[in-house]
Amino acid sequence: MKVAVCVKHVPDAAAPRRFDPSSKRLDRSGEGTLNSFDVHAVEEALRIKDRDGEGEVVLVSLGPVGAGDSLRKALAMGADRGLLVSDDAAAGSDLVATSRLLAAALERENADLVLFGQQSSDADGAVLWAAVADRLRRPLLSQAAELELGDARVRAKRQTEFGYDVIEAPLPAVVAVSDAINEPRYPSLKGIMGAKRKPQDTLTAGDLGLAPDHVGEEGSATTVLAFADPPPRGDTTVIEDDGSAAEKIVDFLAERKLL
């Protein structure tokens, strides 16, 4: 089975992150890392290949040239090859433009299964798979906490606000996995050494048949207007419990008419 995993190179959340006030885009010049949610999707793809004893795991990513670092990390885990869509004209793409680019790249790969992680840690987005599935006209399963494959079908346990659903679809399909689905492996030293020799292709928007005005800011339908500080919280009062803390909490709640 051929599995394509969509992965994103994101600014390291441990370092200070900021928006560039002039371009109004997230500053991606600092240290980047593989989106931690996507690592679970890579792991799930590798487990499918391990179980079948055959198949191919292809990484598909949209990002700056530096995104190759994140692809290498996933290759070190065991993925077979990487496809990076990188184009200056594609910078600043919103959901419609990004899904156009990814869907075009995925059309070329024509995988049996397309996997996504549950969200991006930089944009907090959790909608891309739905847009991509619609463009590919393929069935969609999201928030999968468990995945079963067999007989050209995929079955997922979906976590929702109300509990767990079991959903099934024929392949080819698009699936977004939750980070509860597995514990990802760490790359072995052999994997890290081998990753450098694994194929990594880079394509432009033009290679995918997309005109410059269909991608990037020009091809986007949303805009970023301005930035502001978060609204301030009121003062914080911290008290030590001297045996009367429960009474003090009740008084506090009563004052604010919360009882």
Added chain:
Amino acid sequence: MSTVVFLEHHEGELLKGALGVLAKAAALGDDSVAGFIAGADVEELAAEAGKYGAQVVYVADDPRLAAPLPQPRVDVLASLVRDEGFDTVLFGASVLAADVAGGLAARLEAGLNWDLVDLERRDGELVGKRPALGDSVYVDVGWRDGPRIALFRPGSFEPEAGGGEPSVERVEARIEDFSLAATMVEQAHEERTGPSIEDADVIVAGGRGLGAPEGFAIVEELAKALGGAVAATRAVVDAGWYPYASQVGQTGKTVAPKLYVAAGISGAIQHKVGMQSSNVIVAINKDRNAPIFEYSDLGVVGDVHEIVPKLTELVRERRGS
């Protein structure tokens, strides 16, 4: 300007989050505010939507819409938006709503802004407010042109009753083959009493500081006394102490109740992003240096096992129950 709100429902009731978005749409002063309900045997929900401000309710009632799956809903909603010329489509965020909104954006080549906490009209243009980068910055976002699609963070708006009898329009469900390929095998439900955390005005949340799964009993008692819901941190959900549906934080739900009581929660950033927009935060933790005290309105340094049961008792006395 004409707006349609996606009205999600569960077990015969419209979700509070969707009704809150309906109230927001009405407050923006649109020419007309419509609701969209998709499902099987859902016609009676239309009257309920009217009470909460929908002047027109479009109902797609079809057995193929019985399961809460996104793709058939994208087909029906996309046709409705095109046919009726809606320029704004609003959603209260949920697993289902996010998938419908994402699919709809691609289908209509329309802009989608997500995780919004507010929406306002500025010089005739709609501007959304989105907390970003762990809520450290608030971003004003807009749309190039219609249709404009938005997903709102749970708890952003209160529903407002006081509407009237809506006019109900039946919508024919034209559904693509690929949209019916995914099927619901089993729609399961976790046992739950009291409100869900998305719908609750009061949330009492527990973390590692409770010591053991049994520690949640005191949290449940307090939630019951306050008429609220129980939430949990990722650490205790991962440890199997409490179900995932209650998880608040980066990989769980984002909530904004009127009162959030954090018991035995240190409040690392992953948890903070899920609850910091709560109106009032009260934290109880034995560690004076726990990060949660930095963003609580009232912080209590002490033992949750002593304070929480006492608090429950006092709340019961006060409420006379």
